[in-house]
Amino acid sequence: MEIPLTAIIDASPLGTEQNIEFIFTVAIAEEKFHLKTNNDGEMCAWLNLINHTRNGNRISSFSSPNYYHESKAMSDESLITSFTRMKELLFKREEELLGNLDELYKIYVDKATQENKEISEKYEQECKNYEKITSVLENSTSVISKTREIQNATKAHFNFKELEAFNVSKLIVSIQEENLDKLIKSCITVCLGNPSEVMIRRTHITRALKWRYTGERIDAITFSVNKDIKLTGVGLCTPYKPGRITYVKEFEVLKGGSTNSSSIYRHSQIVPIHSNPESSIFKVVMEKHVLIKKDSKYTVYFLNGGAHTYKCVDCVSVVEGPDRVVWTFVNSIFSPSHQSNRCDIVCGPIADFYFMVV
Known part of the structure; x- marks a missing residue:
């Protein structure tokens, strides 16, 4: 079938892809025909040639490479193809994010629950430690007795990390130096601060x-x-x-x-x-x-x-x-x-x- 270029009154891309073949439509009087090409460049070249002759120009003045470069950037088909591809990528990314959201939320909940449990256990233990120290301070009659009793409470009794400070004590005392070894255990390091330092x-x-x-x-x-x-x-x-x-x-x-x-x-x-x-x-x-x-x-x-x-x-x-x-x-x-x-x-x-x- 032959279709004279001068008889075509309209030519436009179809806007869809079928089996990787690019389709465009031409209209002659009351009839329409679908023509297929192998790639976007070939389709754009045909459309530009048709529009070139419809405007009264000679075919000999048509330069296919120039029209190809212009149409590649500006043709409706190129824009539609790019937009369709972008939609596909966005939709795929949305599915990935939604698919991971439930898993990430579960991980967050599990971690928050575990941290809350650990903090609660530490808080309860420190409350018990506070009660033990308070009872020692209330029941002992002298500072020396209180110090001895707290020092004798090992980590196993208290399980309280901050009480390690009792193993290295800095004391300001008003007693004779020869009596220090009688009051403080031998494993304790004592630093006597100098007020002029x-x-x-x-x-x-x-x-x-x-x-x-x-x-x-x-x-x-x-x-x-x-x-x-x-x-x-x-x-x-x-x-x-x-x-x-x-x-x-x-x-x-x-x-x-x-x-x-x-x-x-x-x-x-x-x-x-x-x-x-x-x-x-x-x-x-x-x-x-x-x-x-x-x-x-x-x-x-x-x-x-x-x-x-x-x-x-x-x-x-x-x-x-x-x-x-x-x-x-x-x-x-x-x-x-x-x-x-x-x-x-x-x-x-x-x-x-x-x-x-x-």
Whole structure:
């Protein structure tokens, strides 16, 4: 059958796909015919050719490649095909989300129920612990008796994590030192605080995340003061994850601004630093006081290992502490045999300095 191009009064895409064959419709007088092509480009070329001749143009002036590129972007069939595909993708995604919604909700409910159960059990246990401690405090006649009775209550009796604090007690007592061993069990470490001890902190931001300890890298900071003092301790950041431990493997005070300076103090024991939800700083108590002469440089030197800890940020290089003791901090000079863990005057795990004015 032959259809003269000049006899066609209308030509338009059908807008559907059948067996991957693209269909378009032509109208001649009162009759319509459906013509099929193999692809969208061929269909668009035919439609553009028909419309080109219907407008009175010669067939010889028709350029199929040019019309193909224009029609590919603007033809109704291309838009319909893209829109149909988008609808299919959106519908498929909607089915996936709805299919997972019930499963995710069930997981959430189960997790919330489990957490509520654990919190309720802990709350009930802490209420029992509170009642036990209250009964001890009410029934005992003296502070010493109360302390002994609470210390004798082991974790098995209380199952109360916070009561581990009774194993390391800081006491202020008004009794003679020779009587201490009679009042407190031998396994208890007693730290007698000195009322003249004060401290400075390099920053107010001590809970930034996070400080890593890898290999044999050293954290060090160099300082000087404007008055003679005795250094009594240094505060380090604690692990930020519950239940984790960081270990101070080496702690030295050096006379000078380099990690290779002569050592005037060396800690004899490895110090464990446990995570503490109530404080981000742990005080490393020095085994003896170290005299720090004014206007001289000293360096604190730490080799730590274990869990990642908080870090101090936005530290200041000059701090005025109690009794107008001015501390000036500078970056330590590292010898070729030492690797830096990046502690400097701006950030790091070294937070506090405890001291007494001479």
